[in-house]
Amino acid sequence: MQVHKYDVVIVGAGGAGMRAAIESGQRARTAVLTKLYPTRSHTGAAQGGMCAALANVEEDNWEWHTFDTIKGGDYLVDQDAAEVMAKEAIDAVLDLEKMGLPFNRTPEGRIDQRRFGGHTRDHGKAPVRRACYAADRTGHMILQTLYQNCVKHNVEFYNEYYVLDLLTVEEDAVREDGTPYKQKRVAGVVSYDLASGELHVFQAKSVVFASGGAGKVFKTTSNAHTLTGDGMGIAFRRGIPLEDMEFFQFHPTGLAGLGILLSEAARGEGAILRNSEGERFMERYAPTIKDLAPRDIVARSMANEVREGRGCGPNKDYVLLDLTHLEPAHIDAKLPDITEFARTYLGVEPYTEPVPVFPTAHYAMGGIPTNITTEVLQDNDTIVPGLYAAGEVACVSVHGSNRLGTNSLLDINVFGKRAGIAAAEYAKTADFVELPEDPEAYTLDLLNHVRTSDGGERVAAIRKELQDTMDANMQVFRTADTLNQVLKDIAALEERYQRISVQDKGKRFNLDLLEAVELGFLLELAKVMTVAALHREESRGGHFREDFPERDDEKFMKHSMAYKDEHAPADGSAEAIAGIRLGTKPVVFTRYEPMVRKY
Amino acid sequence: MSAELAEPASKIELPAHIGGGGEIPTFNITLRVRRYNPEVSEEAAWEDHQLTMYGTDRVLDALHKIKWEIDGSLSFRRSCAHGVCGSDAMRINGRNRLACKTLLKDLDTSKPITVEPIKGLPVEKDLIVDMEPFFQSFREVMPFLINKGHEPTKERLQSVEDRERFDDTTKCILCAACTSSCPVFWTDGQYFGPAAIVNAHRFIFDSRDDAGDMRLEILNDKEGVWRCRTTFNCSEACPRGIQVTQAIAEVKQAILARKI
Amino acid sequence: MSTDIQSPRSGKIGSGKIAPQYRRGTGSKGNFEMLAWLFMRLSGVVLVVLIFGHLFVNLMVGEGIHGIDFGFVAGKWADPFWQFWDLAMLWLAMLHGTNGVRTIINDYAEKDATRLWLKVVLYAATVVIVVLGTLVIFTFNPCPVVNGVQLPGGFCPAP
Amino acid sequence: MPTKPAGTLYRGREGMWSWVGHRITGVVIFFFLLVHVLDTSLVRVSPEAYTAVIGAYKNPLMALGETGLVAAIVFHAFNGLRVIAIDFWKKGAKYQRQMLWTVLVLWLVTFGAFAIRHLSLALGGH
C-alpha cells in the first residue's frame, strides 16, 4: 500500500470533476483520481447543449430559466439552488468560451442558441432558444475543453485509479439545541490502481465526489458501461444518505433496442414523434409545446402509445422519430453525429426514413445530498466538513423530480466550479484528519472476498437479471406490485452475489474483479431506488405510479433521504425496508408556488 | 439561423415496411483474439472463440460475450459503447477500428475475425496498451487556447466561417486509432503522430488563438510534421471521419508559409 | 509499510516499467527537416525532367541500349549542355537519394550507434560518388590517346 | 520487452502500399545510382573497360533488370509527383486515391512503351 497526501482529492474526471480541478488546482495541491482516462468520461457523450439565458438570439432572462427548471422538476426543486444555477449559467457558458470551447455561432459571431424541451419564454408562453451548443457534440466539446485546460494548468491526474472507499472518522459533537450527535469528518479515499492491482491511500483535507451517474442499473440506457454509481454507493456505505433516488430520467429518444441516445436537439431542430399510424401523437398529450414537452411527459406518452398498440416494428415496441421533413443540409449542420448513429447502428437513413426510438434510462436526478456550496450533508442539516459532491453523483437539488435537457451540463459546470473553489478554500485553513488505523482494511476485505469467493455465480448473469427486472418493473410506469417484485428479485440476486466467482485472479488490469465490485454498487443502488419509489405513493416528474397517478403535494412535497441502516427492520414497512432507513427533507421554496404542471 | 420551419403534418401515411420487418437474424462467427498476459506468459497467442451473435451486434458485443460468458480474464477498455469516448480502438481484421462502432454483419463472417491491440504502443494486457506516450505527444503541442488579449466581459466573437475553419479537427476523441496506424509511428514511437498534429491544428486555425506560431515551431521538430509520409492510414482509421492527412498538410503549409 | 509518493504515474506500472522512453528533446533547433522535406519535393520535380530526358536519349532514341558505348558517352559529354545535364542529375539524384535513405535509416535503425554508423557509411558513399562523378564529367577527355593511338570518334579533332 | 508483439500485417490501403512501393523503389534506384556512377566513371579509366562493362548491360538478363529499374524509376517519379500534389494542392488529399490510379495508368503506359522497345532491342536484335 502507498499513501499520498494532497490538499484536495477529486474523485472523477468528467465535466464536474475537471471543472472543479481547474479551480482547485490553481489554489491548492490537487489530485484527480479517475477510473477512466479523463476524456473517456461520459460527459463526452452529451449532445444537445447547455442552457444559459444569454439572450443572444431571443429575449430571455435567468429568472425564466429558474422558473422552467422548477416547473420542469415538478416543484421538487430546491429553489435557492435553481436560482444559483440559472444565474451563474451565463458565466459558466462564458467561462467555457474563454477556455476555448468552439460553440456554434450566430451570423454576428455570438454564441448561437437553440430550443430545448421545457425551456420557455416568460413562464411557459412559448419555447425559447436558450441552449448553447456545438453541433450535437456539446458534451464532447465541454469534456475536451476542460481536459485541455487541465493540461494547461498541470492538473495531476491519477488515471485508471478506482476509488473504492471513503475514509471518514466520527467525532462526538453537540448540536446548538444541545442534542449530541456523531459528526463525520473526511480523511481521504482508498483507490485501486487498475494497472498494477495495488491499493493507494490518498489522505486529503477535502474530497470532492464527481463520479457521475448510475445508469447501468437499467438494461436499456444511454449511459456508459462504466456508469455504475460507484460514488453514490461508496458514500452510502459510509453512512451518507442518498436523496431522491426514486427519480430516474428516461430519455424519450434512445435508438430502439440499443438505448443509444438521439439528442432532444433533434426535436429542438424540428423533428417530431409519430406512432404506427403516422400520427404526431404529442399533439394529444401536450397541445402547447407538443414534441418539446419535458422528457418525463414525452417518455410516458411514448410508452403509452406502445401499450395501446400503436407501436411500430415487428414487436410493436417502439415509435418513430421523424426528421424527413427537414432539409438534409440542415440535419448535417446541426445533427451530424446522431444521424450517423442511426445509420451505423440501425442502418436507417434519417433523411428519408423515420428512426425507431424508445425511452432509455438516462439520468439520475438523485444522489449525494449537498447544499448550494456543494458541501455534502450527513443528514438534513449537518454538513460533513471537507466533503463535497458535484455533477450527476450529487443532488443539490436543481433537477427535482425531472431534469430539463441541457441543465446537467450546466449543473456540472456551475456546481463543479463551486466545488473546486470551496474544497480548495476549505483545505487552506483545515488540517488533515488522522487516517484511521489500517485505512485500506475494508477495501482489502472487499476485494479479497470477491477474488476468493468461489460459488460459481457469474457477475454478468446477475447484472443482466438485475437490469432486466429494473427495465420491466422500475421504468416509466411503476406500481406497488412491480416495485415489490424488484425488491424480491434484488434480494435473490444479492444472495447469489455472495457466491460469485471471478475468473481473473491476476493483479494487472483485472477488470473482471472490478466488474464484480461495480455490481455490488449497482445492486445496492437499485435497491435504494426501488425502496424510495415504493415509498413515494404519488406521481411526480420522472416517477410515475400507476396506482397513484396524481401528484400529492400534501404528503410528498419533500425530498426522500435513504440511509443505510443494518438495524432497520426488514419487515417491509415503508420507512424501513431491508437495511434501508428512509427519511424526508423539506424542499426549499423561495418564490415559486407549486402549480399544476401542464404544457 | 435557419428559417422557421413549416409545421409538419399531424398525420402521414407510413409506408408498410417502415420500422423494419421481420426478426433480426442470428449468425455464427469465429472471433480470433490476440491474448497476452505477462503475469502468465511472456508470449502473446491467438485464441479462437465460436460465438452466435445477432444482427445489430458489434465487435464489442462479441468481446463482452467472451468476457461475460466464457473467459472473464479477457481484458479490454470500453466505456460509452457508441463511438464517442475513444476507449476501444483496436485492430480488427488488420485495421484500426473502434470495437463499438464495427458491426459484425459488416465484416466477412465466413472467416475468423481477428482482434488485436493497436500497434506501436506497449501492450499491457490482451487488448490494453499503455496510452501514456500517446498523451505525452498530445500534451506537447500545447492543446489549449492561448489568448494574449484582454479577457472580454462577454464571449469573444468569432464568425461562422472562422468557426468552420477548424471544425473538422475539433471532433477528435483521442482514441489513438490514427497514431497507432501510422507506419512512421510504428518505427520508433518518437514521431508526434497524427493525433497530436490534429489537436495542434484545432488551435492553430482557431481565430481566437494567439499561440499558433509556438505550436508550428513545436511541430517543425525533427519528430514533427515532416516525418509524415502521407500514407493515409490515419485518415482511413479515424472513427470520427476527420481528414487527418489533410490537416497535417495544412500544418505543413502553415509552417512553410511562416518560414519563407 | 507506507511510502509517500509525490507525483502521479506516468507510464509505469508497479515496478516493471514498460513505457517507451521519450527521447524527444526540447525540440531541435533550426529548419533542417523542413528544408530537407522541401528539397525532396523540388529536386523531385526537376529530377523527373532530367531522368526522363536521360532515359529517353540513352535507351529510346536510335538503337537504344545497343548504341551505348564509349563513343556515345564521349559524344554526349563533348557538349556542355549534356555535361551540365548529367552533372545536375548526378547532384540532385544523389542528394535526393541520400536524404531519402537517411530518413529510412532514421526510421528503422533502432539503436543510436547503428543509426550513426549507417549514416557515416551513407554520407561517405555519397561524398565519394558525387566527387567521383563530378570529376569524371569535368575532367573527361573525349579524345584520349591510349598507347599512342587515337581512339575513334567522329567528334574528335584531327590529331 | 513485448512492446510490439507480432500480430498480423496492418491492412493499410492504397495510401500505405503506394508509400511502401515508393520507399522500396527509392532505395533500389539509390543503389543502382551508386553502381551506375561507378561504372560510368570507368570512361575515365579506359574506354575498353567501360565498353566491357557496358557490354554486360546488353546481356539479356541485364536487360530484364534494367527494365525493372526503369519500372521502379517511372513509378517512383509519378508517385513522387502525386505526393507533391498531396502536399501542395488543396484538394490533393481528397483525390489521393484517384491520383494513385492515374499514376498506375501512366506508369503502365510509359513503362509498357519502354519495355516493348527496350526488350525488343535488347533481346531481339543484333
Ligand SMILES: Cc1cc2nc3c(=O)[nH]c(=O)nc-3n(C[C@H](O)[C@H](O)[C@H](O)COP(=O)(O)OP(=O)(O)OC[C@H]3O[C@@H](n4cnc5c(N)ncnc54)[C@H](O)[C@@H]3O)c2cc1C
Ligand atoms: C448520451 C447522453 C447525452 C446527454 N446529453 C446532455 C445534454 O445535451 N445536455 C445536458 O445538460 N446533459 C446531457 N446529458 C447528461 C450529462 O451529460 C451528464 O449528466 C453529465 O455529463 C455528468 O457529468 P459528471 O461529471 O457528473 O460525470 P461523468 O462525466 O460521467 O464523469 C464521471 C467520472 O467519474 C469517474 N469515476 C466514476 N467512478 C469512479 C470511481 N469509483 N473511482 C474513480 N473515478 C470514478 C469516471 O472515470 C469519470 O471520469 C447527457 C447524458 C448522456 C448519457
Ligand code: HEM
Ligand atoms: C524521378 C523523379 C523523382 C521524383 C519526382 C521523386 C520524388 C520523391 C519524393 C516527393 C519523395 C518524398 C516522399 C515522401 O516524403 O514521402 C521521394 C523520396 C525518396 N526518393 Fe525520390 N524522386 C525521384 C527520383 C529519385 C531518385 C533518382 C532516387 C535515388 C537516388 C530517389 C530516391 C528516393 C528515396 C530513397 C526516397 C525516400 C523514400 C522514403 O522516405 O520513403 N528518388 N522521392
Ligand code: SF4
Ligand atoms: S484524429 Fe481520429 S483517429 Fe486520431 S485520435 Fe482523434 S479521433 Fe482518434
Ligand code: F3S
Ligand atoms: S498515417 Fe502517418 S504518415 Fe502521415 S498521413 Fe497519417 S501521419
Ligand code: FES
Ligand atoms: S466504447 Fe467508447 S468509443 Fe467505443
